[in-house]
Each structure stands twice: as C-alpha cells, then as structure tokens.
Amino acid sequence: MWIREQLAELSRNHGGYDLQVHALLLPAGLDEIILNRCKQLQITEPVNPLQVSIEELFPDPEIRAHALQRVQLLHKGDLHSYLHALVSKERDSLTGNSATIMDLIHICSQKLGRRNLRVVSNYNANEVDFWIPGLSLGIEVRDAISPNDCEDLLPILQNTNSSKKTRFLAVVCPDDLSDLMFHQWREIEKSDNLSNLSVIRIGDLGVYLDKLTEMMKEG
DSSP: OHHHHHHHHHHHHHSSOOTTTSOOOOOTTHHHHHHHHHHHHTOOOOOOTTOOOHHHHOOSHHHHHHHHHHHHHHHTTOHHHHHHHHHHHHHHHHHSTTOOHHHHHHHHHHHHHHTTOOOEEOOOTTSOSEEEGGGTEEEEEOSOOOHHHHHHHHHHHHHHHHHHOOSEEEEEEOTTOOHHHHHHHGGGGGSTTOTTEEEEEGGGHHHHHHHHHHHHHHO
16 A cells, blocks of 8 residues: 555656656565564464364465455455455345346346246257246346347247247346347347247346246146
C-alpha cells in the first residue's frame, strides 16, 4: 500500500513516473516492518482437532502465500472470514445474474435434484443437456444465442422431439437477459415442429418444473 501511495504521488507530481529517474526513498526500519508483517501472516486459528491446517487447505506454497496475504489485507488475519467470503462469492456467481454456462447447468441440476426428478445428462452435439423421463421433458441450457446458434439449436430440439417423443421441451437462459433480448429468444418457440417448446429464464425453472409435475399428476 505504501508503494502504491508513493507511485500515485509521483504520478500526480510529475504526470507519470520512471523509477530509473524518480527513486523511492524507503522508510527507516523497513526490514523490521516486513518481519513483523510476515509473523502476522503466519498466525493461524487456535488448534482444533476438527480444523484443517492452512498447509492442508493450501498445499501449494505460492497459493498459500497469496491466500495469507489476502487474509491479512482484506480480513485482518481472520481466515474464517476469508473462506466465508470466497464461498459466498461462488454462491452469488451461481445464483446471480452473471452466471456462466456451467453455472447455469449446475443450477438446473440442483433444481431438478431438489424435486427428486431422475435426470439423464447428455452433452453430446445432437442431444439436449438434460432428459427427464418422468416429465417427458428435454432441457437445453444456453447462456447466449446468436443467429448461428439458432441454426445449431433448432436441429437439436427437433431431433430430441423425434428420438425421445418428448411431451415438453425447454431452453433455459440467464436471468439477466433484457426483456427485448428475451423476447427475441422466444421467437424460436414459433419454429416448425416445436409447439411443445418453452424458453424460460433460469430463475423461473423451478416454477416451470412444478407446473409440469402437477400436469403429469392430473393426467
């Protein structure tokens, strides 16, 4: 932080900096400061038989040193807070608006698993991502659809209808699509031989599955 401050001051004073010209004057006692900081970074939580050591958590020395530095800078040496923040960030990425294709697939799997639906997962080029026999439902997960994607997607959906004799088809998309983009995606529902297709946002998948379950119970 001190180096960053010094560089920022050089930039303000000189409109930039060149360390071959603008030398940094190191503060007195720097060795002692660094030594104290290193000792602080090595402090771990009290020994607990149920607790994993920092060495076991981060066996790679470089990753461990980076983690310890982040713990000190961001969480005042509290390793638990750091790990909690990492897990929270991962959870938010999975459930938030910026989910990647693998995040979306993971969320779909979770929603299907919570409803105890048997799932056949396929990631072959000519098959949808998920086949749910109990609902006669095929699900394809996409994080983006371009005109070229549509050319690839429609045959996959049509092949699924033909090979699986599906009652329902769904294309699942991210939550953060604008309404305009979402309605553009829904244009594929009008394609020939896809009258059973629904394009839905990932956040609405649970409700969609529950409705299909009720429909199947009613006959």
